[in-house]
């Protein structure tokens with residue numbers, strides 16, 4: 001699997017704010033918004049463009065548009081914190097939604113919501129979820145997309161654990177990963193170490 005870790009000082013600084021246990025909910029959300037801009041920017045680097053001749057006030061030149069804007073799919077709750085900023089960078093993207101809550105005993109994703117276009121054939125998809133831990137939630141989401149014909153899926157995450165990356169890799173699913181960091185490991189509770197805690201709770205409060 002193709003993995004891009006966005007190794008950039010500005011991304012590292014936003015991640016430091018998010019990792020710090022003293023950071024309050026509002027400041028955490030703001031740092032995630034800014035990190036999302038950087039991750040999406042990198043995720044879209046090689047997106048095909050459509051060219052168009054345009055006129056500046058001075059001369060004719062070539063203009064560029066995204067040839068095939070992606071579908072954005074935030075995974076609720078935590079992925080909601082990436083949705084609006086991804087959408088600002090790609091205003092002509094459509095958005096679908098997947099709601100999953102990981103059962104903290106079994107570590108399996110429990111689906112509670114799904115709102116996706118029926119066909120995703122020929123449509124790139126960016127899945128937005130700050131955390132790739134065991135990879136169960138991401139694998140579930142990617143399978144929903146593939147069932148609808150998607151063949152070009154990018155997982156965009158703030159943090160990824162090696163265990164989750166290995167799981168996606170072994171699944172053979174057509175996915176690449178863009179992440180702010182590959183962390184050390186999972187702990188015995190399935191949390192990323194050093195990580196940042198529960199990304200949903202850090203943004204919205206504990207449920």
Ligand SMILES: O=P(O)(O)OC[C@H]1O[C@H](OP(=O)(O)OP(=O)(O)O)[C@H](O)[C@@H]1O
Nearest residue numbers: 077078101102131133134135136137200
């Ligand atoms: O890789 P996994 O082991 O599946 O864990 C990652 C999932 O856990 C978090 O969501 P959570 O289930 O806590 O839901 P929330 O966003 O509502 O907090 C996170 O946002 C991922 O969706």
Ligand SMILES: O=c1cc[nH]c(=O)[nH]1
Nearest residue numbers: 133191192197198199
């Ligand atoms: O560290 C983790 C693992 C799963 N989900 C989170 O929000 N954080």
Ligand SMILES: [Mg+2]
Nearest residue numbers: 198199200201
């Ligand atoms: Mg959570």
